[in-house]
Amino acid sequence: MPELGPVDYAIPGFLLLIVIEMMWSARRAPEKYEPRDTLTSLGLGVGSTVAGALTGTVVLTMALWLYEHRVVTIGWQWWAWAACFVLDDFNYYVAHRLGHRSRWFWASHVNHHSSQHYNLSTALRQTWTGFFAANFAFRIWPVFIGFHPAMIATCGAINLIYQFWIHTEAIGKLPRWFEAVMNTPSHHRVHHATNPLYLDRNYAGVFIVWDRLLGTFQGELDGVRIRYGIVRQLGSFNLLWAVFHEWIGIARDVWRAPWRAKLHYMFAPPGWSHDGSRDTSDTIRTRWQERQDVVPAE
Amino acid sequence: MLFQLVQLAVSIAAVLLLALLAHQLGLGGDVRLRSEAQARDEAAAALGGFDAVEVAVDRAGIGALLRDAQGRVLLLRRHGAQFAARLLDSHSDTRLHQNFLTIGTSDPSFGKITIDLGDRAQVWAASLRRLGA
Numbered sequence: 001m002p003e004l005g006p007v008d009y010a011i012p013g014f015l016l017l018i019v020i021e022m023m024w025s026a027r028r029a030p031e032k033y034e035p036r037d038t039l040t041s042l043g044l045g046v047g048s049t050v051a052g053a054l055t056g057t058v059v060l061t062m063a064l065w066l067y068e069h070r071v072v073t074i075g076w077q078w079w080a081w082a083a084c085f086v087l088d089d090f091n092y093y094v095a096h097r098l099g100h101r102s103r104w105f106w107a108s109h110v111n112h113h114s115s116q117h118y119n120l121s122t123a124l125r126q127t128w129t130g131f132f133a134a135n136f137a138f139r140i141w142p143v144f145i146g147f148h149p150a151m152i153a154t155c156g157a158i159n160l161i162y163q164f165w166i167h168t169e170a171i172g173k174l175p176r177w178f179e180a181v182m183n184t185p186s187h188h189r190v191h192h193a194t195n196p197l198y199l200d201r202n203y204a205g206v207f208i209v210w211d212r213l214l215g216t217f218q219g220e221l222d223g224v225r226i227r228y229g230i231v232r233q234l235g236s237f238n239l240l241w242a243v244f245h246e247w248i249g250i251a252r253d254v255w256r257a258p259w260r261a262k263l264h265y266m267f268a269p270p271g272w273s274h275d276g277s278r279d280t281s282d283t284i285r286t287r288w289q290e291r292q293d294v295v296p297a298e
Numbered sequence: 299m300l301f302q303l304v305q306l307a308v309s310i311a312a313v314l315l316l317a318l319l320a321h322q323l324g325l326g327g328d329v330r331l332r333s334e335a336q337a338r339d340e341a342a343a344a345l346g347g348f349d350a351v352e353v354a355v356d357r358a359g360i361g362a363l364l365r366d367a368q369g370r371v372l373l374l375r376r377h378g379a380q381f382a383a384r385l386l387d388s389h390s391d392t393r394l395h396q397n398f399l400t401i402g403t404s405d406p407s408f409g410k411i412t413i414d415l416g417d418r419a420q421v422w423a424a425s426l427r428r429l430g431a
Contacts, residue, residue, distance in 0.1 A: 015312055019319065026323040033325035034378035035317050042313040049309070053302060116380040121316070196346060227343045235375070235382035235408040245407070284346045291347060 045124030055131035074146035092205035095138035107246035108133035123167035196288030330359030344383035356413035
């Protein structure tokens with residue numbers, strides 16, 4: 001039997017927690033789940049593991065090659081694990097922020113956001129096209145300074161497992177000290193919201209401090225109904241459309257665009273257009289802000 | 299390789315079981331538009347600041363047509379336990395049959411919807427022709 005990773009061991013726990021949340025939802029708020037949406041989310045999760053298995057060897061080969069040319073050898077000390085985890089979480093923040101601010105990376109990340117629901121099954125809406133978008137480049141570079149590839153892979157897996165439980169509306173706000181440092185269900189609900197104030201906020205994986213330090217934090221406001229999903233909702237439960245719709249959109253736009261705009265349609269923020277006919281999250285937020293009488297506060 | 303295939307088969311079986319459980323538990327519910335005000339709220343959320351001046355809600359509450367002061371027409375339709383919307387840019391996919399309007403959009407993946415607008419269906423069908431083909 002092949003060696004299993006941390007995520008493999010966590011999957012039965014994921015499924016059990018989804019069942020528990022479904023039963024909570026059935027008693028308290030049946031509309032929090034939608035069977036077809038759940039099927040799409042879980043299908044995306046399974047497909048993502050297949051895509052990961054198919055491309056993982058290539059990423060591992062690249063990481064091992066980089067490790068052979070490392071600057072120093074850091075080793076397996078406890079502090080190396082701690083440093084690696086913090087560095088990997090920062091790298092996740094950077095990759096995730098770019099995943100929302102550049103259409104190329106957004107195309108591979110959008111399927112995580114395209115559900116209009118926010119529950120534990122949403123956490124499993126993982127990408128099939130991350131390798132194609134080259135997302136791994138943001139996570140493997142620390143092997144070059146001397147962190148072992150297995151250490152980085154383990155830290156990345158623990159990061160992914162941590163992020164599972166925060167995809168829920170069943171948990172309100174947690175103690176202030178925890179909300180101040182860690183990513184929580186409250187912070188991540190904001191991240192998945194399409195409300196103009198909440199767009200492109202809270203990119204953190206495990207530590208919310210990155211958002212607080214780098215000016216992308218927004219707290220969840222009491223009394224504001226959160227709308228989940230993407231600015232232009234899919235309106236479809238089709239699994240393949242959920243995976244590829246943004247890539248198809250890029251291809252169509254690049255084909256039709258004037259030469260000077262082609263690269264922009266690939267790498268500019270989602271919603272950018274050469275004639276200003278579409279909305280980016282910045283223009284949506286600016287318009288919304290103009291309609292408000294008061295500046296919102298946390 | 300065999301182990302990975304078994305793992306994949308078990309994962310697919312688990313996915314189908316969870317979806318079946320969600321169905322058996324009655325999750326999703328029966329979400330409807332209960333009023334014009336709700337349709338306005340949904341439209342404003344779907345298209346930032348869409349301020350409807352005219353609203354027609356399907357008699358069963360599964361969809362609505364809304365027009366703003368600029369003459370833009372928004373189609374709102376039920377999508378599972380939520381609502382999704384598209385601005386209409388043509389009437390070529392619109393069909394009228396008595397009180398029922400069947401409306402498509404330029405986005406095929408969004409699908410078509412047939413809504414019952416009662417005696418307002420003909421007025422809306424006529425006004426949609428102004429959107430052009």
